[in-house]
Amino acid sequence: MAADLQSKYQKLASEYAKLRAxxxxxxxxVLDEQTKENHFKEAIKEKEQSIRKFEQEIDSLVFRNQQxxxxxxxxxxxxxxxxxKDKKSKNKHNDVSLSTSPRSSAIGEELKQKIEENERLHKQVYNSDLEYKQxxxxxxxxxxMLEQESAQHQQVLQTTQQNSKVQLEKLQNEKAMLEIKLHEQEKLSKEAKLRAQTAEQQLKMIQTDLTSKLTQATKTIRDKLPFNDTKFRDLNALNVPTHDRKHQLKAKELCGQATNLVQDLVQGLANYYTYVEQRTKIYPADGQIEPYSEVNKKFCxxxxxxxxYLRPVEQSFSAFYNSLKEDALTTLETAMGLQEFAHHFTNFVAYSNKIMPYQLLSLEEECSLSSCPEALAAKNKELYSVVQKLCAVxxxxxxxxxxxAQQSTVSCDHPKTNQAIFFEQLSGxxxxxxxxxxxxxxTYNAKVTLxxxxxxxxxxxxxxxxxxMSALVHLQKCAGKFANxxxxxxxxFCATAGYRTRGSSISTNESMEGPKSSPVVGALRQKSANYMASLHRNLG
Incomplete structure (x- = not known):
């Protein structure tokens, strides 16, 4: 903590030095800008003197022009x-006219010169006025422009000075706060050192005490305890685990709901297969007018x-549900009844795969009839594809x-961490x-319509x-309920069941995968309970 404060203080000092620089x-x-501003003011004074000189010249020219x-x-x-006068005395006073003509021509010449000089002076005054205004x-x-630049520089200077002043005050405040914190941390550090020394002394005493107790316990275990079934995980799995009763009740409730859904699904499949058998005996041949083909005979x-194949599926799942106890732990490792259900479900799927080729051949036979239009043949091909999809699913x-179901077998080599993935894939x-x-x-509805x-x-x-169609609709609803x-x-289903066995806890260690419970624990526990009940009856 003191090192952090020292680094912060050094950082503040470096920032302060930068600002001072x-x-x-x-x-x-600022001084350069002030020098420029004085220079520009002197230039403006010289220009004003020149302007006054030009104004005097213009005034003298105007006066001369007026004269x-x-x-x-x-x-x-x-x-x-x-x-x-010349026009009136032209005929009478020719002599006088001849004597005055030189004077008139001299006056005209002087007038012309004056007019030209006046015009030249007018041009000179106009040009001087334009030059002056420009x-x-x-x-x-x-x-x-210079006043604006000066104002901007002055504003920047004031802003910089103000920011520097604010930053400097802030740094000074932070420095004071850091010094206070540094003093506090030094005080806390001293107290922590004292507590650490005390704790170290206590730790040495506890280590000495625990060492003596461990030596005594080890000697007792070696001399008095012949067998420890919690030392090895495989042996500890045979102990009856303690578990969350609410979790068990929830698991049994969901298994009951699944039992009802399996029963509905089995009933829907049975109705579908029965009605398909009846339809095959009617079309394309009814067996009376036209004999059944060998394919349809086998198919029926x-x-x-x-x-x-369907009844064992329902019965095995019902048996699994009835085997569940509210006071006994149920996990995939202990659910041995699922193995029988999986066996019968595998037989049913194999049965479905066996009848699929006959159903496809029956559809091809319908398409080969002369009375089958192209639209109906196309729908039969679509139905052909959907039936294949159903078998794949x-x-x-x-x-x-x-x-x-394999999770409850001893030979199962799947890690427990994959169980959530199995349920997600089953849901999908x-x-x-x-x-x-x-x-x-x-597709079947479109086919029968045609x-x-x-x-x-x-x-x-x-x-x-x-x-x-009624059976298919019912089967579709059952499948929708099951998927939902x-x-x-x-x-x-993906959550880990909360339970523990002797010597272990609810662990999430991936190497150990938490506590382990053997599939036979439930049966052994029930035998023990029955034995204790018989002893109680005999004693009573």
């Missing part, structure tokens, strides 16, 4: 009078066996169901399952198609 530069700039103008006017009036305007503009035979779901698979079923329902427009379509086919159930509770 800038002040002489600013003063020199010449009056002289010209007098000469013009004399000339006019002379010409008038110089006055230039000097006025230069004076204005396999469809009739659907409950052999079921295979994807089966993969993650099997992986989740159920979302895709719902989407594909919606597409299947839409089929019902055929003149050869029997009424029994129309009734069976409506049943198939997984999406809503995905956070709970």
């Amino acid at each position: 800038q002040i002489p530069v600013l003063k020199k700039a 010449l103008t009056k002289r010209v006017e007098i000469l013009q009036s004399e000339l006019v009078d002379a010409e008038a 110089k006055v305007a230039d000097l006025q503009d230069r004076l204005t 035979q396999y469809l009739h066996e659907n409950m052999q 079921l295979n994807n779901i089966q993969t993650y169901v099997a992986v989740i 698979g159920l979302e895709l399952f719902h989407t594909v079923l919606k597409e299947l329902s839409t 089929e019902h427009q055929l003149p050869t379509a029997p009424s029994k086919l129309k009734t069976t198609d409506e049943c198939v 159930f997984m999406r809503t509770n995905l956070e709970f």
Whole structure:
């Protein structure tokens, strides 16, 4: 802390030195600007003297011009009078006229010279006036510009001086505050050193005490304790863990909801397979007028066996739910009942993959009929593609169901950190399952609409198609509910169950992956509980 204060103080001192170094530069700039301003003022005085000199010259020229103008006017009036007199006495006084003509010509010559001189003086006065006005305007503009520059420099100087003063006061205040803090930190440092010395003495005493206790405990364990089942994680996994009862109740509640959803889904699949079997026996051949093809015979035979694969799926999940106890921990590691459910679900998916080729061949057989229009054949091809998608989605779901169920096996080598990813992928698979079923329902509805427009379509086919559509709509709703159930509770499924075993805690260490519980703990606990109950009955 003292080092930080020292560095801050040094930084403030360097900033203060920079500002002090800038002040002489600013003063020199101000002096230079003042010198320039004085020089410009002297230049303006010289220009004003020149202007006054020009004004005097102009005044003298104007006065001279006025005299010449009056002289010209007098000469013009004399000339006019002379010409008038000459006209009257032209015939009578030729001698007199001859004697005055030289005088008139002399007067005219003088008048002409005066007029030219007057014109020249007028031009000179006009040019001098223009030059005077131009110089006055230039000097006025230069004076204005210099005054503006001087005002700007003065403003910059005042602003800089004010900022420097504020900065200097701020730095001085910060310096004072830092000095106060430095004193406080030095005081705290001394107190901390005293506390550290006291704590060090106490630590030595505690270490001595703990060393003696550890030696005694080690001797006791070595001499008195023959077996420690909490030392090894695999052995400790056989101990009954303590757990969060609310978490267990929530898990059982969600498993109950999932059981209902599985039952609805199984019922919807059973109805769909049954109605598809009935439809296959009606179209394209009804077995009475036209015999069934070998493909449709096999297809109907396999469809009739659907409950052999669907019923175990429902029963195994119901059995798993019934095996859950409210007072016993349930995690993927202890949920052994999921293995049977995954086994039967895998059999059902294999059954679905087995009937898919026959369903596709049956669609091709419908397209090969002469009464099948091109539009209906195109819809059959679309249905062909959707059925393939449905089988692919079921295979994807089966993969993650099997992986989740495998977590309760001893041979499982998947880390616990991947369990959240498995549930996320399963939720995504159920979302895709719902989407594909919606597409299947839409495509099948378009197909039966075109089929019902055929003149050869029997009424029994129309009734069976409506049943198939009803089953598909119900199946789509069930899949939507299941997908929404997984999406809503995905956070709970991905969360780690809060439990601990003897000698371990709720750890998140990635190398140990937290506490471990064996799949057989639940069964062993139930046996122990039954044994204790029988002892209680015998004693009673």
